[in-house]
Amino acid sequence: MSETNKYVVGFGSDAAKDPRRIVFITRKTSAKVKGEAGPQLMSYPHLILREAIVLQVLIIVLVAVALFWDAPLEQLANSLLTPNPAKAPWYFLGLQELLHYFPPIVAGVLIPTLVVLGLVVIPYFKINVQGEPLWSGNQQRRAQVLVGVVIVLGVLLAVYDAWTVLVPTVLVGTLALLPYFTPSSSARYVQFLRSRTVSWWVMTWFIAVALTLTLVGTFFRGPGWSWVWPWSRHAS
Amino acid sequence: MATTPWIQQRFEKLRGTRVWRSVFRRGPARTNRTRSLAIFGNLSLHLLPVKVREKSLGVRATYYLGSIAFFLFVVLSVTGILLMLYYHPAVPDAYRDMKDLIYVVSNGVFLRNLHRLAAQAMVVAVFWHMFHVFYRGGYKPPHEFNWVVGVGLLLVTLFLSYTGYLLPWDQLAFWAITVGTNIISYVPVLGRPLRFLLLGGHIIGQNALLRFYVLHCVILPLAAVALIAVHFWRIQKDGGLSIRDDHERDE
Amino acid sequence: MAAEDQSKTGEKPESKSPVNRRDFLSEIAGCALAIAGIGAAVVTMEYSEPNVLFEPPTTFRAGSLDDYPVNSVTFIQDQQVYIVRTEKSLWAMSAVCTHLGCITQWKPESNQIACPCHGSKFGRNGNVEAGPAPRSLPHFAVRLTADGALEVDKLETVKEGEILRV
Numbered sequence: 192m193s194e195t196n197k198y199v200v201g202f203g204s205d206a207a208k209d210p211r212r213i214v215f216i217t218r219k220t221s222a223k224v225k226g227e228a229g230p231q232l233m234s235y236p237h238l239i240l241r242e243a244i245v246l247q248v249l250i251i252v253l254v255a256v257a258l259f260w261d262a263p264l265e266q267l268a269n270s271l272l273t274p275n276p277a278k279a280p281w282y283f284l285g286l287q288e289l290l291h292y293f294p295p296i297v298a299g300v301l302i303p304t305l306v307v308l309g310l311v312v313i314p315y316f317k318i319n320v321q322g323e324p325l326w327s328g329n330q331q332r333r334a335q336v337l338v339g340v341v342i343v344l345g346v347l348l349a350v351y352d353a354w355t356v357l358v359p360t361v362l363v364g365t366l367a368l369l370p371y372f373t374p375s376s377s378a379r380y381v382q383f384l385r386s387r388t389v390s391w392w393v394m395t396w397f398i399a400v401a402l403t404l405t406l407v408g409t410f411f412r413g414p415g416w417s418w419v420w421p422w423s424r425h426a427s
Numbered sequence: 428m429a430t431t432p433w434i435q436q437r438f439e440k441l442r443g444t445r446v447w448r449s450v451f452r453r454g455p456a457r458t459n460r461t462r463s464l465a466i467f468g469n470l471s472l473h474l475l476p477v478k479v480r481e482k483s484l485g486v487r488a489t490y491y492l493g494s495i496a497f498f499l500f501v502v503l504s505v506t507g508i509l510l511m512l513y514y515h516p517a518v519p520d521a522y523r524d525m526k527d528l529i530y531v532v533s534n535g536v537f538l539r540n541l542h543r544l545a546a547q548a549m550v551v552a553v554f555w556h557m558f559h560v561f562y563r564g565g566y567k568p569p570h571e572f573n574w575v576v577g578v579g580l581l582l583v584t585l586f587l588s589y590t591g592y593l594l595p596w597d598q599l600a601f602w603a604i605t606v607g608t609n610i611i612s613y614v615p616v617l618g619r620p621l622r623f624l625l626l627g628g629h630i631i632g633q634n635a636l637l638r639f640y641v642l643h644c645v646i647l648p649l650a651a652v653a654l655i656a657v658h659f660w661r662i663q664k665d666g667g668l669s670i671r672d673d674h675e676r677d678e
Numbered sequence: 679m680a681a682e683d684q685s686k687t688g689e690k691p692e693s694k695s696p697v698n699r700r701d702f703l704s705e706i707a708g709c710a711l712a713i714a715g716i717g718a719a720v721v722t723m724e725y726s727e728p729n730v731l732f733e734p735p736t737t738f739r740a741g742s743l744d745d746y747p748v749n750s751v752t753f754i755q756d757q758q759v760y761i762v763r764t765e766k767s768l769w770a771m772s773a774v775c776t777h778l779g780c781i782t783q784w785k786p787e788s789n790q791i792a793c794p795c796h797g798s799k800f801g802r803n804g805n806v807e808a809g810p811a812p813r814s815l816p817h818f819a820v821r822l823t824a825d826g827a828l829e830v831d832k833l834e835t836v837k838e839g840e841i842l843r844v
Binding site: 229230231232233234235236237238239241242245246249250253254256257258260261262263264265266267268269270272273274277278279280281282283287290295296299300307310311313314315319320322390391394398 | 456459462463465466472475476477478479480481482484491494495498499501502518519522525526529536537539540541542543544545547548550554557558561562564566567568570571574575578581582585588589592595596597598599600601602603605606607609610613614615618630631
Binding site: 270271272273274275276277290291294295414415416417 | 755756758777778780781792793794795796797810812
C-alpha cells in the first residue's frame with residue numbers, strides 16, 4: 192500500500208511546534224475500503240438462505256437434464272486404432288485447432304503458458320487497475336499503435352494460415368478502432384465502445400479468439416482435421 | 428405446512444436439554460449475536476463473513492456464478508464417490524465397469540450422466556465466473572491475490588476434468604489423453620520426464636489409468652478444497668465481495 | 679537503555695564475527711530442515727518413477743522375407759509398424775505419427791501414409807510430405823534370425839539409410 196499511493200507529504204518547518212501536513216493524492220490507485228459502503232445484512236439468514244436456494248435450483252436443473260441426456264461411451268480403448276477424427280474434450284478443442292496451424296511447442300506449450308501467465312498478472316498491472324478508457328490521452332498515437340499491432344498480428348497469422356484466429360482479431364480490432372474513426376457519433380453503442388479500457392479490449396479479443404477456435408474445432412472439423420460444414424457432417 | 432403447538436413445544440423442550448445444548452452451543456438464531464455465532468462459531472461456515480453488503484446479494488451482482496461453481500464441485504464429489512463404489516481403475520475392468528454402471532447398476536446411468544453433466548457445467552461455470560469477475564473489476568486491489576488463487580482453481584478444474592476424461596477407457600478417452608500427453612512431451616527439457624511421470628511409463632496403460640485415477644479422486648480434489656477455502660477466506664479478509672460499483676465505472 | 683537491551687539479546691553491535699550461538703544454531707536448524715525437505719522431495723520423485731514397466735515387449739518376429747512381396751508396404755497393426763520392401767531392400771518403420779501420437783494408415787491409392795488426426799502425410803521412406811508432423815517416421819532395426827525369420831526391435835531406431843539388403 193506504499194509505493195502505489197502517489198501522494199506528496201509536506202511538513203511545516205517545525206513539525207513539533209507548528210504541525211502542518213499537506214497531503215496531495217494525485218492518483219486514485221489506493222486500495223479503497225469498501226466495508227462501510229452501503230447497508231449490511233447478517234449472513235445468517237440472508238446469504239445462507241440465498242445460497243441454499245441456488246444450490247437447490249442447480250440440483251433441480253442438473254437432475255432434470257441428467258435424466259434425459261446420456262453421457263457418451265464409445266468402444267473399448269484400442270491403442271492400435273486411432274478414430275478419425277480424434278478430438279480432445281470440448282474445452283481443449285480450441286487448443287487442438289490452434290495445433291493445426293502452429294507447431295506443437297508453440298500451440299501446445301508456449302501459448303497456454305503465456306495465457307496463464309497473462310491471466311495471473313492482470314491485477315498487477317497499473318493500466319488495468321486504473322481503468323482509463325482506450326481512447327483517452329493522445330488518440331492519434333494510440334490509433335497508430337493499435338493499427339500497427341493489428342497489422343503485425345494479422346501478417347503473422349496469415350503467414351501461418353491461421354484464419355480462425357485472424358478473423359476474430361480483425362473483427363475486434365475494427366470494433367476497437369470504430370470510436371476513433373467516428374468521433375462525432377453519439378450512438379449508444381459507439382459511446383459504449385469508446386469508454387472501454389485497454390484491458391477490456393484485450394480480454395474481449397482473447398474471448399473472441401478462444402470462442403472462434405473452440406466453435407471451429409467442435410463443429411467445422413472432420414476426418415483428418417479437414418474443414419467440413421456442420422450441416423454436412425453426420426451427428427457428432 | 429403449519430407445525431402444531433404441541434410439536435413446537437416438544438422441540439423447544441428438546442432444545443433446552445443438556446445434550447442438545449452440548450452439541451449446538453449457541454441457541455436459536457433470533458438475535459444478531461446468535462446470528463453472528465451461526466456463522467462465526469461454525470467450523471465450515473466461518474470462512475464466510477458474518478455480515479454481507481446488501482448490494483452484493485442481488486442476482487445481477489455476481490449471478491452467483493462462484494457459488495454455482497462451488498456447488499457443482501460438491502455435486503461432483505458426491506456423485507464421484509458413489510461412482511467409485513463400482514469402478515475398478517484397471518484395464519480392462521474400467522470399461523466393463525462403465526457398462527455395468529450404465530446398464531446394470533440401479534440408477535447408475537443417472538449418476539454417471541449427472542457426474543459428466545456437472546463436470547461440463549463446472550468448466551463452463553468456472554470460465555464464466557472468471558470472465559464476469561474480470562469485467563466487473565473484481566481483481567483490482569485489494570483482491571489481486573484472490574484472482575491468482577482463482578486462476579489456480581481454473582487450472583485445477585481443467586486438470587480434474589482432463590484426468591476424469593480417461594477413466595471410462597473408451598476410444599474417446601484413450602485418444603484424447605494420447606494427444607494431450609504427447610503435447611506435454613513438447614515442453615522443453617522437462618517434457619519427456621513429465622510425461623513419463625504422469626503416465627507411469629511410456630504408454631497409456633495400466634499405470635497411466637491408475638495415476639489418473641489417483642489424481643482425479645484424491646490429489647486434485649484435495650488441492651481444490653484447499654484452494655477453495657483460501658478463495659472464500661480471502662473474500663472475507665479483503666473486505667467482502669467486490670461488486671461493480673466499487674470500482675470506477677469503467678468495465 | 680540501549681546497551682542493556684543489546685546485552686540481553688546477546689547481539690554484538692555491528693561486528694561480523696564471531697557469530698553468536700543463537701544465530702548459528704538457527705542456521706544449522708534451517709539447513710537441516712532444507713535438507714530434510716529436499717530429501718523428502720527426491721525420495722518421493724524416485725518413488726513415483728517406476729523401475730519396472732509391465733508393457734508389451736518391444737521386440738517381435740515379423741514372419742519371414744517371403745511374407746512381404748517386392749514393392750509393398752505392410753501394416754502390422756498389433757505392433758504399429760510398417761514393413762516396407764523394395765526391389766533391393768527392406769526396412770521397418772513406426773506407424774505412430776510424430777506429431778501427436780495418432781496411428782497412421784497406409785493409403786496405396788495415393789502412395790502415402792496418412793495420419794487421421796491433423797492431416798500429416800508421409801512417404802514410403804517415412805519422410806514428411808505434408809502436414810504438421812515435425813519429423814519423419816523413425817525406422818526400427820531389422821535383423822534376420824538364425825532360422826530365417828525377421829526380427830524387429832522397436833527400441834532401436836536406425837537411420838534411414840540402414841536397410842536390410844535382400
